[in-house]
Amino acid sequence: MNFEEELVEKTAEVEAIVLSYLPKTEGFQNTIFSAMEYAVTAGGKRLRPLLMLETYELFGGEGRVIEPFMAAIEFIHTYSLIHDDLPAMDDDDYRRGRLTTHKVYGEAMGILAGDALLNYAFETAANAFAISPVDTNIGRAFQILAAKAGVYGMIGGQVVDVESEKKHSEINQEKLDFIYDLKTGALIEAAMKIGAILANASEEEQNITEKIASKVGRAFQIQDDILDITGTQDELGKPIGSDEKNEKVTYVSLNGVEEARKQVELLSKEAVELLEELPRTNSFLKELILSLIYRRK
Numbered sequence: 001m002n003f004e005e006e007l008v009e010k011t012a013e014v015e016a017i018v019l020s021y022l023p024k025t026e027g028f029q030n031t032i033f034s035a036m037e038y039a040v041t042a043g044g045k046r047l048r049p050l051l052m053l054e055t056y057e058l059f060g061g062e063g064r065v066i067e068p069f070m071a072a073i074e075f076i077h078t079y080s081l082i083h084d085d086l087p088a089m090d091d092d093d094y095r096r097g098r099l100t101t102h103k104v105y106g107e108a109m110g111i112l113a114g115d116a117l118l119n120y121a122f123e124t125a126a127n128a129f130a131i132s133p134v135d136t137n138i139g140r141a142f143q144i145l146a147a148k149a150g151v152y153g154m155i156g157g158q159v160v161d162v163e164s165e166k167k168h169s170e171i172n173q174e175k176l177d178f179i180y181d182l183k184t185g186a187l188i189e190a191a192m193k194i195g196a197i198l199a200n201a202s203e204e205e206q207n208i209t210e211k212i213a214s215k216v217g218r219a220f221q222i223q224d225d226i227l228d229i230t231g232t233q234d235e236l237g238k239p240i241g242s243d244e245k246n247e248k249v250t251y252v253s254l255n256g257v258e259e260a261r262k263q264v265e266l267l268s269k270e271a272v273e274l275l276e277e278l279p280r281t282n283s284f285l286k287e288l289i290l291s292l293i294y295r296r297k
């Protein structure tokens with residue numbers, strides 16, 4: 001099987017795990033379940049749970065304790081997309097090739113669906129305690145998930161991003177790196193670090209894993225900037241030109257597309273070099289990181 005075929009197969013496996021943790025649509029509050037399902041089943045690359053699982057396997061992790069965390073991180077990622085698309089933020093009508101959640105369910109239900117997925121992520125991750133009651137790594141994994149999604153992680157990055165809109169003169173490379181590391185990098189760091197933690201990797205291996213993820217996260221966001229200019233709505237499942245519409249400073253607007261491409265390649269190769277320093281190997285994970293350099297969606 002070549003890498004592309006393996007990616008399709010593994011993504012389908014990851015997706016099945018994520019979807020298995022969605023709540024049933026029932027009860028007087030059934031609209032919220034329907035909106036959560038609408039957003040989560042819309043597709044997407046499932047990159048974060050895939051990175052989590054591959055890192056878990058890299059460090060010899062076996063068993064199902066990772067699965068609730070895989071679903072949890074995809075729920076948190078999906079909530080961030082729902083809220084990011086709201087009129088008060090980017091005000092986007094399409095995501096993952098479908099109308100955005102608030103366009104289908106209304107703004108109030110869009111807000112609640114995001115809130116619900118964030119909360120349900122932690123309810124879901126708590127299933128790990130039942131799967132492996134004596135595993136002391138689960139508490140640490142919880143702490144990482146909460147912190148990387150929060151004010152010192154993704155939300156913190158989003159705050160600075162929102163405040164920076166239309167303020168081109170106030171954004172330099174240092175501030176942009178801060179936004180990218182938190183807004184995008186933190187959740188990718190959570191994914192890979194939780195994989196390492198639950199596989200019982202050493203402290204040093206966890207730290208190297210976090211550094212790899214940080215480089216992957218930055219490269220991933222710069223590529224997102226490039227695709228916002230060079231992609232198509234068909235490929236991305238959302239309109240292009242969103243950064244320009246929202247007058248956002250991006251790596252591309254600061255440095256140009258060519259420099260951005262070079263940086264994506266450099267960061268991805270540095271991530272792979274660090275991966276190769278580890279005593280264990282996962283060739284699929286290496287290919288996955290390198291594939292992100294040329295991703296078109």
Ligand code: GRG
Nearest residue numbers: 044045046047080081083084096155158184224
């Ligand atoms: C609203 C609290 C809050 C946070 C929003 C993550 C984020 C912060 C906003 C989403 C928009 C955006 C451009 C985020 C940067 C990370 C990113 C590139 C998200 C898109 O991730 P993909 O490409 O999406 O993995 P799919 O649909 O494939 O899952």
